[in-house]
Amino acid sequence: MKLLWRNPITLEYDQADVPSLRVTQNLLKIKASLLAELGHLIDEVLVAWNSLCIRFLPTAVFDRDYVEKRVIDLSSQDNSLDFPASKLWQFSVCYDPRLGVDIERLSLEKNLPIEALVQRHIEKTYSVYACGFLPGFAYLGFTDQQLHCSRLASPRKRVPALSVAITQNQTAIYPSASPGGWQIIGRLLDTPVNRSDLLKIGLGEQIQFQSISYEEWRSRSG
Amino acid sequence: MSLQLVEYLPESLRLVGIKSEFDRSRGYPYSDIAMDIRSHAWANKLLGNDVRALTAELLFGRLAAVATQDIRVACTGMDVSISVDDQPIHSWCSFDVPKGSCLRIKPNGVGMFLYIGVEFGWNTQKSDRLIANGLGGNKSNLVCCPPRFWRRSNKLLALNFFVNPDFNASYRFEVEKFIFSTWLISESRSRMGVRLTALENCHSDSKLASLSFSIPVFPGDIQITPSGQPIVLQRGCQTIGGYQIMGTLDEKSLSLLSQASSGTKVCFHAITYEEWKENTEKFHNFFGI
Numbered sequence: 001m002k003l004l005w006r007n008p009i010t011l012e013y014d015q016a017d018v019p020s021l022r023v024t025q026n027l028l029k030i031k032a033s034l035l036a037e038l039g040h041l042i043d044e045v046l047v048a049w050n051s052l053c054i055r056f057l058p059t060a061v062f063d064r065d066y067v068e069k070r071v072i073d074l075s076s077q078d079n080s081l082d083f084p085a086s087k088l089w090q091f092s093v094c095y096d097p098r099l100g101v102d103i104e105r106l107s108l109e110k111n112l113p114i115e116a117l118v119q120r121h122i123e124k125t126y127s128v129y130a131c132g133f134l135p136g137f138a139y140l141g142f143t144d145q146q147l148h149c150s151r152l153a154s155p156r157k158r159v160p161a162l163s164v165a166i167t168q169n170q171t172a173i174y175p176s177a178s179p180g181g182w183q184i185i186g187r188l189l190d191t192p193v194n195r196s197d198l199l200k201i202g203l204g205e206q207i208q209f210q211s212i213s214y215e216e217w218r219s220r221s222g
Numbered sequence: 223m224s225l226q227l228v229e230y231l232p233e234s235l236r237l238v239g240i241k242s243e244f245d246r247s248r249g250y251p252y253s254d255i256a257m258d259i260r261s262h263a264w265a266n267k268l269l270g271n272d273v274r275a276l277t278a279e280l281l282f283g284r285l286a287a288v289a290t291q292d293i294r295v296a297c298t299g300m301d302v303s304i305s306v307d308d309q310p311i312h313s314w315c316s317f318d319v320p321k322g323s324c325l326r327i328k329p330n331g332v333g334m335f336l337y338i339g340v341e342f343g344w345n346t347q348k349s350d351r352l353i354a355n356g357l358g359g360n361k362s363n364l365v366c367c368p369p370r371f372w373r374r375s376n377k378l379l380a381l382n383f384f385v386n387p388d389f390n391a392s393y394r395f396e397v398e399k400f401i402f403s404t405w406l407i408s409e410s411r412s413r414m415g416v417r418l419t420a421l422e423n424c425h426s427d428s429k430l431a432s433l434s435f436s437i438p439v440f441p442g443d444i445q446i447t448p449s450g451q452p453i454v455l456q457r458g459c460q461t462i463g464g465y466q467i468m469g470t471l472d473e474k475s476l477s478l479l480s481q482a483s484s485g486t487k488v489c490f491h492a493i494t495y496e497e498w499k500e501n502t503e504k505f506h507n508f509f510g511i
Contacts, residue, residue, distance in 0.1 A: 007384040007470040008498045010440060019435055044246055046438030048462045053438035058473060059506045130436070132462035135249040139436065139462075151432040151464055153449035157410050167464065168434050179414065181432070181447070181464065 001075070003068055009043075009056040011064075013071050019050040019129050019141065021204055027052045028203070030074045037070065038062070048130045049139060087205045088125070089197060091173070092189045093164050094217035095121075099187035100164070106183060110146060120144040121185065122209045126171060128201055136175030136198035140207055143171050155181030162188040162195070164209070173198060190221035224293045224340060225325065229286035237276045237344055238262060238337075240511060251458045252441070257413065258335050259457075260477035261299035263509035265339030268296035268316045273509050275343030280336040286326045289319040294341035300333025300481060316341075333481045378404065379482050381475035382493045382501065383444060389468050393430065396446065400468060401490055405452065409484045413458030416479060417451060418488065432464050439463040442471040454479060472501050 002014040013030075016023050030052060031045045041060040046053050054071075056062060095118045097104045107114045126140035133139075143166055151167045156179060159165070163174045165182035173188055174180060175198040188194050189212070201207070212220075240259055244250035256262035256279055265277045282300075296316040297304055304311040305326045311317050319325050327336065390397050405418040430448050438461060439445070445453045445465040454471060455463075457480070471479065472493065482488065493501070505511075 002388075004388050006386050006388070006443075006467065008495050008502075010470065012388075012437065044440075046247055046440075046461055048438050049435040051435070051437045053440070055440055058502045059511070130462065132247070132249045132438070133436070133460045134251075137249055137462075151448070154447050154451055155453075155465075167432075170435075178460075179412075 003071060005064065006053070009058055009060070011054045011056075011067060011071070012051060013053070013075070014051045015075060016050050021127060021129065023050050024129055024203060026075065029077075030071065033074050034070070038067070046132065048132055086127075087202075089201060089205060089207045091194060091197075091207065091209055092212045092217075092220075093122075093186040093209045094189075094212050094214055095164075095186040096214035096217070098214060099217070100185040102165075102183040103185045106147075106149060106185065109149075112146060117147065117185070118211050120147055121166070121171065122211050126207045128203050128205050128207065131201070131203060134175055134178055136201065137172060138198075138201045138205075138207070140171045142169045145169075147171075149183055151181040152183065155179050159184060160187065162190055164188060175199065187217065189217060192222060224289060224291050225287040225295075225319075226290050227285060227287050228324070229284075229326075234279075234281040235285075236279050238279045239274055239276045241274065246461045249461050251414065251460065253413065253458050255457045256335075256337065257457050257480040258299055258337070258477040259511075260474060260505075260509075261335065261337045261481070262339075263511065264298040264314065265296045265337040266343075267509060268298070268314070269294060269339050269341045271339060271341065271343055273511050275339065278338040278344065280327075280338065281334060282329055284328050286324055288324050289321050292321050293319050295319055295325065296339045297327065297336060298339075299336045300329065301331035302333075302336055303328045303330045332483060334483060335481060377486075379478060379486055379488045380491055381479060381488060382472045382491050382497070383442075383469040383475065384472070384495070384498050385469045385492050386467050389446075389466060393466075393468075396430065397468060397492075400446075400452065401492055403489075405488045405490075407479075407482055407484050407486045407488060411456075411484060413456055415445075415453045415455045415459055417453050419451065421487070430466055433466060436462045436464040437467075439467065440470070442473075442476045444468045444470065456480060472498055473505050474501060 004012055006012045027047045041056055041062050043055045043057045107117055128138045129141050130139040147166055148169050159174050159180035161177045163184045164186040165184045167182040238254055238256040242252040242255050262277050263273050266273050266275050294316055297313045302313055304313055306319050307323045385397055404421045408417045408419045410417040430446055432448055441455055441457045441459055443455045446468050447465050
């Protein structure tokens with residue numbers, strides 16, 4: 001557990017070294033309690049993976065010791081896991097290097113044929129551990145150990161919408177074009193349904209990927 | 223509608239305020255908050271408006287508009303030439319535009335965003351009335367600043383930031399290097415963030431790891447990528463990020479940076495907790511935020 005003030009108005013709280021759905025659930029409950037108790041002083045509270053950040057209003061007057069104590073008290077309460085029944089989303093992905101622009105390099109770096117790399121990506125069912133970055137961006141865990149990789153040393157200025165990417169032990173879909181530092185391995189079918197579904201994915205839900213050819217991706221993308 | 227557009231050439235034009243209606247916890251960026259809150263607040267102050275009144279934010283603004291009723295206007299932010307029926311008017315002051323008169327605004331020098339306030343505020347209940355958008359923002363494809371818009375200032379822009387104590391404990395040398403370096407605002411910038419480039423002879427061979435798990439981020443946060451390139455997050459930034467955070471700009475510095483063009487030289491000054499509090503209180507009390 002780590003609790004520190006990133007700056008005079010932002011408290012960062014890391015709940016655990018290893019994220020889990022229970023950790024996410026706990027953080028969401030802490031967030032709700034803090035907003036109920038101190039909402040008039042708070043600008044926003046954001047949750048990501050295993051951490052929570054409280055940003056206070058710039059002119060708010062508050063007791064830092066009290067806030068820290070409340071976060072610790074709330075985090076020590078036993079919170080049972082109560083995400084709603086998990087929904088399973090399935091998406092078709094083209095892993096062709098023309099779309100997954102980092103997949104060839106990753107294949108070489110990992111000494112793993114592209115087909116095997118794709119197989120390892122599609123054989124898992126992923127859970128949504130955090131939502132944010134952009135509307136519809138879901139952080140999915142956890143990828144096969146052989147897919148683990150770092151972020152790009154410098155983020156790309158523009159990642160195409162619906163790109164499927166990996167970093168560390170995580171994977172995600174970019175819902176819209178944006179800058180991004182993850183390694184791109186494929187692209188979702190570009191259909192209005194897929195674009196709209198990405199905005200509906202919620203915490204605790206599950207995602208599976210299916211591989212399709214470049215030709216199929218071209219013919220079925222809108 | 224009190225101003226009817228007759229000629230319009232900015233890259234983007236939107237109505238903005240100081241409070242967002244977007245839910246960042248679901249990843250929606252603040253696209254309805256003024257990039258330069260200081261200039262937004264000045265426009266309202268010059269008109270005697272509440273600071274929460276919306277202003278029109280123009281990126282690289284050039285426009286002509288005819289008043290459909292008597293109206294009092296104030297323009298702040300980027301350096302522009304203003305005229306009413308061809309009579310020159312000073313910016314950073316309020317002035318009348320009689321019914322039927324034509325208000326013309328042309329970019330004139332440094333700066334990125336122009337704020338047009340009207341007495342009593344724009345008549346709308348909802349901000350982010352996006353009229354057009356071409357640079358950055360969540361509806362745009364462009365994330366780079368086209369070179370034709372570079373209006374670099376020769377002045378060195380000094381910005382205040384608070385050092386993240388956690389980062390300082392692990393990478394003190396990186397913080398010192400950052401403070402003692404002079405940086406250039408690169409051409410890569412958007413409402414999300416501004417990338418900085420080290421000037422020649424500045425070290426940028428950082429070996430910082432990115433984070434294992436992404437963390438929440440906020441406007442003003444300074445991310446350091448493994449390549450050593452700093453990215454200063456702007457008001458329309460993402461909500462979660464995976465790069466280490468070296469520190470956070472204070473409010474005024476964030477406003478100043480938003481107006482600085484690509485090619486501008488920037489340096490950073492670390493401030494204490496007390497200085498942050500004093501600066502913040504001064505800024506907010508002056509504008510009544």
